[in-house]
Amino acid sequence: MAGIYTFADVGKKFADMGEHLEIFKNINLIVEEGEALAVVGASGSGKSTLLHLMGALDTPSSGHVLFDGRDMAGMNRNEKAFFRNKTLGFVFQFHHLLPEFSALENVAMPAVIGGARPADALPEAVTLLEQMGLGERTNSKTSTLSGGERQRVAIARAVFLRPRVLLADEPTGNLDESAGARAGTLLRELNREHNMTLVVVTHNRDLAAGMDRVMELKAGKLQQQEWV
Template sequence: MNDANSVVMECCDLSKSYSDGKHTVDVLKSINLSLMLGETAAIVGASGSGKTTLLNLLAGLDLASSGSVSLAGKDWSSLNDRHRSKQRNKELGFVYQLHHLLPEFSALENVMMPMLIAGKKKSDAKEKASNLLSQVGLVERLSHRPAQLSGGERQRVAVARSLINNPSCVLMDEPTGNLDENTALEIQNLIKTLQSTQNMAFLIVTHDEKMLSWVDSAYRLSLGELEKIK
């Protein structure tokens, strides 16, 4: 952890309910979470426990029924859609279980994309994307399209893409869930390496309890409630 006083992401008494007119379902109940710069945290929970809903709220993709979520000091509810998108692109990186790479673009072009969306120069984006792909062991794969890459390689491209804008936090949704055990271990080791070299926070949502052995802090989400377990 780089700065014990630097809170990157925080949610206070976060709750989310859905109503179909007759019934109200409480998906999340009074969630409290604080993530520091340089910290790697994991949230484990079974399918249906509310992990995806929580991630969407943390990323500002959905708004809470009550409570608050702030990222880099800004409360999502205080921003309009355009400013939320801008804040998300600047401060957040995303890695999903399915890599979500654009099939018609090369690995290099996929990694460049968030930087180009942010309005940065193409030459700068190309140089940075090349460096990041080299860091994740794909220096020989820059011109390959996703269909020409293995599952582990595609996920490495997705990890590189998540880092391109120097986010303060990277959210990972089951980053090893679609991979075989050996490839999952490679991605896990990559995350550990990046944690020690990048000045950012990582929040990993997973059902893989083995992740808990090396993260800084861990939580269990069950029946909409979050309990700190490490």
């Protein structure tokens, strides 16, 4: 497998009351195409920041983050927007669904925003929701769905355009144990079925253990975790 992401001596600092707060330093990491990677660590360790760098939502303070060999810092604003829309899918702890729209409309939204006709996008969205066990909830407003159902809708929305990379930030954080397990299984199935690179940051030990590899962010360093 060829590396899809390469972190080369990456560091990140934030300004905090006139001082620089160092989140991490000298991070070196290669994420393989089609790999399922979990990043664990305490709250505030920088897990979400690492994910934001992968998603072109932030830039490193030092070092380089490469995607397919290209330094992402060299992307202009339009290139980053295109990259996020066409190459990435995002799943967050807070699903960010639009409550006034149905599950079906939420899933198809990325395609419609990208210029697809609703008549073309909606049938495929129905198929995807059926695969996720939500066939009877396609026309339900997301405000009426359970937490687990909403998260499955959010996952369906994230993968609707068949992105090469799926980035998930605490995807089971607001779910009970049973719903969280189902969401984790679904993410792994999508990773395997579509060879979709999956990067998950999580506190959920069981979710992390289901990935190909687990890395831990601790004291600004990224290291292999061997407990899986």
